[in-house]
Every structure is written in C-alpha cells, then in structure tokens.
Amino acid sequence: MEPTTSYPKDKINILFLENISDKAVKNFQQKGYASVRKLTGALSEADLIREIKDIHLLGIRSKTIVTEKVLEAATKLQAIGAFCIGTNQIDLKAATKKGIAVFNAPYSNTRSVAELVIGLSIMLIRRIPDKNKSAHEGIWMKDAKGSYELRGKTLGIIGYGNIGTQVSIMAEAMGMKVKYYDILTKLPLGNAIPCKSLKELVSESDIITLHVPDTNQTKNMINKSILKYFKNGSILLNYARGEVVDLDALRKYLVEGQLSGAAIDVFPWEPEKNGERFQSPLQDLPNVILTPHIGGSTEEAQQNIGEDVSMKLFQYLEMGNSYGSLTVPELSLPPQESTHRILHIHRNVPGVLSAINTELSRHKINIVGQYLKTNEEIGYVVLDVDKKLSSQAQKLLKDVKDTIKVRLLY
Known part of the structure; x- marks a missing residue:
C-alpha cells in the first residue's frame, strides 16, 4: 500500500x-x-x-x-x-x-572516520608530516630515527561506541594491541582490553584516539592534569568534538616532547565558511596534522x-x-487498509489519551488502530480511523486539552 x-x-x-x-x-x-x-x-x-x-x-x-x-x-x-x-x-x-x-x-x-584514524596513526608514528614538509622545502631527510611500525603498539580508545569499536577492529587487523575506556560497561570486540580509568589508559597507550560526545563530562577531559600521565612519546588524535581537548595544554606537552605528535580535526572555534581565517595554538608545530572537521567527509x-x-x-x-x-517518541507501524491516519502530539500529562478516545467515541468515530508512546515531555498518538469521518476526527482532536500538534497524514 x-x-x-x-x-x-x-x-x-x-x-x-x-x-x-x-x-x-x-x-x-x-x-x-x-x-x-x-x-x-x-x-x-x-x-x-x-x-x-x-x-x-x-x-x-x-x-x-x-x-x-x-x-x-x-x-x-x-x-x-x-x-x-x-x-x-x-x-x-x-x-x-x-x-x-x-x-x-x-x-x-563511521567507516570514514575509523579509516582516517588508522591512516593518521601510520602517518604520525612514521613522522611523515615532518618528512613531507622537508621534501617540499627541498631538504632530503632519509632517516629512520623516531619512525616506528604500528604492529605491536598499543592503541588506547577513549569512547568505545560505534566509531571506537570500528577503530578497534581495524587496529587489531594491523597487529596492534587495543585498550579502551568508556564510562559505560561495553563488551570488548576481539582481544580489546577495557581499562578501569582514563589515567590507566593514557599511561599504557602509544596512540590515544578520542571518540566521545560533547557533554559537560567530556569538556576539557584531556587537560594538563591528565596529559602528564601520557606515555612519553605518545600520540593523540581527536576526531570527536572540539571542546574535549585543552589545546593550549596540548601544545605545551608537544613542545616539551612528552607527546611526539597529534592529529586534530575538531576545534573549540571553527570558521563558518570555507576560506575564512582559522587559528589554533597547534599551528606550526612539527608532526602535528590539523584538518578542517573532515573526519566523516567522504x-x-x-x-x-x-x-x-x-x-x-x-x-x-x-x-x-x-x-x-x-x-x-519512537513509533514504527505499518499502514492500515481503508483508513485515514491522524497524528496527535500532546504534552505528557495524565488523561489525554482518555480524552481522545472519549471525544471520538462520543461522535461515533471508529478507531481501527491506535498507537501511543511517550517521553518525559510529550506523547505521540497515531490513530487509524474511518475514512468518512477523518476530517471531523481531526477537528475534534485539535480541541483536546494539552494538544501540541495534529496532522491528517493520509
């Protein structure tokens, strides 16, 4: 239908x-x-x-x-x-x-971000940004010093959700050890090992990647207090949210050599349009990759x-x-044959559904199907009614107390 x-x-x-x-x-x-x-x-x-x-x-x-x-x-x-x-x-x-x-x-x-995280990890652990810059400047730097393989290194994932788990699977396929930290209990995939604290994770990881939402709890979660526990020579990637990392503190630890590299895609302030001036405390630092919020842009x-x-x-x-x-509120339902469907959204207070049914019953309007779901604020009712009386039913439902919106669907 x-x-x-x-x-x-x-x-x-x-x-x-x-x-x-x-x-x-x-x-x-x-x-x-x-x-x-x-x-x-x-x-x-x-x-x-x-x-x-x-x-x-x-x-x-x-x-x-x-x-x-x-x-x-x-x-x-x-x-x-x-x-x-x-x-x-x-x-x-x-x-x-x-x-x-x-x-x-x-x-x-999800896949676009996960692939880029793995690619950046390779670029940074091999110090490709430095060698690329030198080559463009006409300087030959054929040197293995400070360049490593991913295989055998430990990847620390902060936020083991949709993207974090994808990164976890791909990292293991590259021969990495994977540890993760999440405020919720998450079942590990493959051989990934959960950490009990953020401090534990950063102190044991060679590369740390962030995949957390922007909340009060995550704001500046990577700050000077936690950066001092990062493993010497480790790498930080933030392809999550701009407010999660204190960039001034990160610059300090990059300059001092506590961290050997970083890749940042999201910033506390970002230009609204392409071509606008962009500034960051991390500009002009060696082995730092800055991208313009394109983690998922494929x-x-x-x-x-x-x-x-x-x-x-x-x-x-x-x-x-x-x-x-x-x-x-989430409702998923099939169409009903030979009916008209009305959507009713109302404030979530006692008695609204009863008022809907009473009003339709009083006017002898037959309800073929009815679905209701609520959240803290509103209720969502889907009604399949007799075609001949659907317009009348719509008018009646608009007058029900605490109604927010009524729509005759088909």
Whole structure:
C-alpha cells in the first residue's frame, strides 16, 4: 500500500542547507516533492528565522544553529534532518516541546572516520608530516630515527561506541594491541582490553584516539592534569568534538616532547565558511596534522547520510513512523487498509489519551488502530480511523486539552 499525504506534495516546502548531498535532494524529488531548495552554506539565526516561516522540512549539517527563537518562528515545521552525527546545534528541548521530530545519521560516516584514524596513526608514528614538509622545502631527510611500525603498539580508545569499536577492529587487523575506556560497561570486540580509568589508559597507550560526545563530562577531559600521565612519546588524535581537548595544554606537552605528535580535526572555534581565517595554538608545530572537521567527509559517507536521513524524513512525513527521532517518541507501524491516519502530539500529562478516545467515541468515530508512546515531555498518538469521518476526527482532536500538534497524514 502506497498512501499519499493529505497535503499536496507540491506545497510541502523543503529547505536543505550546508550543501547536503544531492542524493537527498533527488530522493525527495523522485517521491514527488517539487519544492526543494538547496543552499551551499549555513544561515545565521536572523536569516533562518526569515526563511523558516513556511518550511515543512529542514535539512542541516553541523554549522546551522537551530535555536528556540528559530523554532518559535517555524509555524509549519514538521521535522528537522541533521545530515551528520551530532545534534548539539539543535535545541532539542525546544523542538520536543513543539512536537518537531529531529532525525540524524549516527552510523553513516563511521567507516570514514575509523579509516582516517588508522591512516593518521601510520602517518604520525612514521613522522611523515615532518618528512613531507622537508621534501617540499627541498631538504632530503632519509632517516629512520623516531619512525616506528604500528604492529605491536598499543592503541588506547577513549569512547568505545560505534566509531571506537570500528577503530578497534581495524587496529587489531594491523597487529596492534587495543585498550579502551568508556564510562559505560561495553563488551570488548576481539582481544580489546577495557581499562578501569582514563589515567590507566593514557599511561599504557602509544596512540590515544578520542571518540566521545560533547557533554559537560567530556569538556576539557584531556587537560594538563591528565596529559602528564601520557606515555612519553605518545600520540593523540581527536576526531570527536572540539571542546574535549585543552589545546593550549596540548601544545605545551608537544613542545616539551612528552607527546611526539597529534592529529586534530575538531576545534573549540571553527570558521563558518570555507576560506575564512582559522587559528589554533597547534599551528606550526612539527608532526602535528590539523584538518578542517573532515573526519566523516567522504563521498560515500555523504551519500549514506543523505540516504539515511531522507528515508527517516519520508517515513515520518508519509507514514508517521518516528523511528530514529531524538524528540518525538519512537513509533514504527505499518499502514492500515481503508483508513485515514491522524497524528496527535500532546504534552505528557495524565488523561489525554482518555480524552481522545472519549471525544471520538462520543461522535461515533471508529478507531481501527491506535498507537501511543511517550517521553518525559510529550506523547505521540497515531490513530487509524474511518475514512468518512477523518476530517471531523481531526477537528475534534485539535480541541483536546494539552494538544501540541495534529496532522491528517493520509
């Protein structure tokens, strides 16, 4: 069964920012959504407030900040697609209160990041950046001093999640020993060994790689207090979040030789546009690789992200399926034959479901199927009702106390 949305597809406005993959744009166009705009850059809060008034679906990456003010102006917005891993750029609490579904792609660029971490480890442990710089300057440095193989070395992984475990598997395939530290108990893959503390991990690892989220707990977790426990000559890689490492402290330990190298992809402050001036305390240091937040930026990853997030948006827009949503409670359900589907989002307070059923029953509207799930803030009800009475049911549900949003789906 291929239900069609009750709202004409050519009137559903979709805005994609930050040069989101053409795969996502084509997916929507092939589904019959003609009003799709794609912009290459991010928008400021003021510009986004102006643009979002008539937008039904918004697609962003990491640079566009969706604030509470933006969401207040988004009177027609049904869902936001974050075509990336993180969602720190979106006010999730405000989106939840307004019943706006937020989807992301937590796994789509996992392989891209993991491969780069292994590649950087090889480059740094062989001191390739130094030799490359010398060769470009016309200086021949054919020397094995300070260059090592990965095989037999210990890789310390901080954050044993989706990317951390991928790195773990690939590192073992390269002949490395793997240790990891995570605040949650995680089952080790292969021969990986869990560490009881961060101090234990950094003191026993030749290369340390970070794969943690941006939280109050992880902010500046790699600081001068923990850097002094790093193994002499070790290497640090941060392809996670910019606030996790104290870069001034890291510079000090690199200059003093406690660490022999580093690769950093994420920074506390990053330019909004390509070509803008970028500064970091780590510039001009030997055996340090700085990249412009491109850990997951491969053609394959962007296509995967475009496919993943656009499919989640389709499922929510056309079926009411909220699987993968970070705001609207997750429901995954099949279509019902010979019915119309109504989506009802309400504040999570006692009595709303009872009020819905009482109101529909009082007007003799038959409920063929009903699904409910709640989180701390809101409840999400999907109702399949008699086709002849669906418009009346929609009007009745709008008047139910504590209703946030009602949508006649098909």
